[in-house]
Amino acid sequence: MPVIARYFPILAWGRGYNRHTLGGDALAAVIVTIMLIPQSLAYAILAGLPPEAGLYASIVPILLYSVFGTSRTLAVGPVAVVSLMTAAAIGEVAEAGTAGYAVAALTLAGLSGALLLGMGLLRLGFLANFLSHPVISGFITASGLLIALSQLRHILGIEASGKTLPEMLFALTTRLGQINPVTLVLGVGAVAFLFWVRRGLKPALQRLGLGPRAADIITKAGPVAAVAVTTLAVWGLELDTRGVAVVGVVPQGLPPFTLPSLSVDLIGQLFMPALLISIIGFVESMSVAQTLAAKRRQRIDPDQELIGLGAANIGAAFTGGYPVTGGFARSVVNFDAGAVTPAAGAFTALGLAVAAMSLTPLIHDLPIATLAATIIVAVLGLVDVSILRRAWVYSRADFAAVAATIVLTLGFGVEVGVSAGVILSVGLHLYRSSKPHIAEVGLVPGTQHFRNILRHEVITDPAVVTFRPDQSLYFANARFVEDHIFDRVRPGGPVRDVVLMCAGINEIDLSAVETLETINTRLDEMGVRLHLSEVKGPVMDQLCRAHFLSQMTGDVHLAQYDAVAALSPKAALHDVPDQISTVPNVQQRQGIEKSSSQRAWPSQQQT
Structure with missing residues (x-):
């Protein structure tokens, strides 16, 4: 029935039909x-x-x-x-x-x-x-x-x-x-x-x-x-x-x-x-x-x-x-x-x-x-x-x-x-989804929240870079994500760990998994480890059916704060020296516009 x-x-609707409804x-x-x-x-x-x-x-x-x-x-x-x-x-x-x-x-x-x-x-x-x-x-x-x-x-x-x-x-x-x-x-x-x-x-x-x-x-x-x-x-x-x-x-x-x-x-x-x-x-x-x-x-x-x-x-x-x-x-x-x-x-x-x-x-x-x-x-x-x-x-x-x-x-x-x-x-739709918004994020002082470094004052470690793609990864946008990462991470640079914050990713198709394997291999050749954080259950189920996790050089962290605590303990504890100041816009030299200031460790400050 x-x-x-x-x-x-x-x-x-026929069951409740009455004289009032008829009128x-x-x-x-x-x-x-x-x-x-x-x-x-x-x-x-x-x-x-x-x-x-x-x-x-x-x-x-x-x-x-x-x-x-x-x-x-x-x-x-x-x-x-x-x-x-x-x-x-x-x-x-x-x-x-x-x-x-x-x-x-x-x-x-x-x-x-x-x-x-x-x-x-x-x-x-x-x-x-x-x-x-x-x-x-x-x-x-x-x-x-x-x-x-x-x-x-x-x-x-x-x-x-x-x-x-x-x-x-x-x-x-x-x-x-x-x-x-x-x-x-x-x-x-x-x-x-x-x-x-x-x-x-x-x-x-x-x-x-x-x-x-x-x-x-x-x-x-x-x-x-x-x-x-x-x-x-x-x-x-x-x-x-x-x-x-x-x-x-x-x-x-x-x-x-x-x-x-x-x-x-x-x-x-x-x-x-x-x-x-x-x-x-x-x-x-x-x-x-x-x-x-x-x-x-x-x-x-x-x-x-x-x-x-x-x-x-x-x-x-x-x-x-x-x-x-x-x-x-x-x-x-x-x-x-x-x-x-x-x-x-x-x-x-x-x-x-x-x-x-x-x-x-x-x-x-x-x-x-x-x-x-x-x-x-x-x-x-x-x-x-x-x-x-x-x-x-x-x-x-x-x-x-x-x-x-x-x-x-x-x-x-x-x-x-x-x-x-x-x-x-x-x-x-395809054009927009092929170029997803990808934010580089840092830790908001006094919290365990992470926000876009171009919009907020955040704590970052020059050795640890976190990217947050705000869209599912599939065949049309996987290459865009790869290019974005390697525009930021260069051989011989200070970066030793890259974290992919997956809070905005609801699905990863097979093409995107293969792209992640490529990213992992290229970063490994540069001496940089790749980590994941905040991976949703269905996405983790998909990844477990591939070989990517067994080959990944880094770890999967339950929360982004856990990743920072493991990779940059001082940042996680907000143990920031008093002489922190707004740094020159490092990303601007790489063609990424920045709209707000960034807190950083003294080693990142430019003169």
Whole structure:
């Protein structure tokens, strides 16, 4: 039973379901359903699919996530970035508007779901930690700009295409003479109204005396008002005869049963896009889910989230949808509206099913420009240009990675951008771990603590040098540690003992052990012994399985203070002569900058 409960979180929260919980979930479902109807239609069009595909992708996937997902408030469905990535991926294998395009979308969803499900069963949720959040933020920012720019053609009422910033700008500027004035008025009016709804409607309603909850519900229904007004305008004034593009006929009924393609060629073409969509979707979903869960002191299981999102995408593949994930905006709305359990998502799915069966005839005259306005207002909230400033202030390496991701996404498209983001995230991790911080430490007077000689006044013995690597040792950084030691310890120098303080080392791989053997041999040839101190149990277990310890010229000490007591008794006893003074910076001659003074034995003092 515990194993079953782990894979079916619904068994946990379903036991305590009651009338109070039902009330909170039902209210949240009403609000999210109202918000999701225009969003689903808009995101499907962004993906290059018929508008009903957005509704289909928001019904069965939500139901499946409510069974398998661990977040109580995550709202799963079509999102802007994944929709754009879907259009970019399947646009390479099929022409928009064809049956092959729709089948490719189903196949992409099924492939993405299978990948997510497989990673979840293999418990690979930790892989998301390898993606740098600043880099992902840069990708989402650039994608948001591309999405907003891609929708301008619908606002202007012109035919323009392009997948990159230069292509879109060129297409738009060369067709400005084809602008449809009526479409422009509808589109700009919808954008202005939606921005006002987002920022000004709720305060205005509260000034009129409405309570916060009522004002919030009406505000969330703002996009529906834009849809209703512009649809009535098109219908009443017959604006479609004046060139205004409308949604047209939308099939009425529940999602159909569909089958993704099993073509090996198609699967091969879509595999990498599906993997990238899975990764980005999972990272975005986890970020939202963990943020909201922390506010209620709830726990999110990354591995089970992979299973939940995998099941949702597989459901989309068999019900006429396309890839889905947890959406930021609707999840926040779901949370703020009082959703208590994933049942709120199930109720939302029921509401969307009712809409698919009975409301689709009403959106025949819905202007595409209104849906474009909905997308623009939604995605501009994802744009965070300030990430560049924050990254520049904090870390030049982070800034370079973020800036490169943004530039590549804007200049070469989302597939190149997301690929660059993944590569840069992993590359940044490898770069940093390949050059670990290594401190030379000394004894803090009056204590048994050891600190960096460049930051603290410490006692050192010129014959005993202690290095403290602040990272595990493995194939990528072992040579760096070796070079660092021999930049400091030279043949014929005063050093007779080198101590490697292992307090910050959690693991040593075989390559690093071989490097330690090399260090030990080279030091022995110089007449210098190598010692270890503060070795953690698991690391000692690893070392005991190698020949290094039997060959090591020095000893393994339980604590760094024990090593100093054995190798430099006077330093351990703090028996320091009164004439100790700050010494000239010996390390500076070797290219190591020093920021604070150092206490030393008189024999180390320079004149």
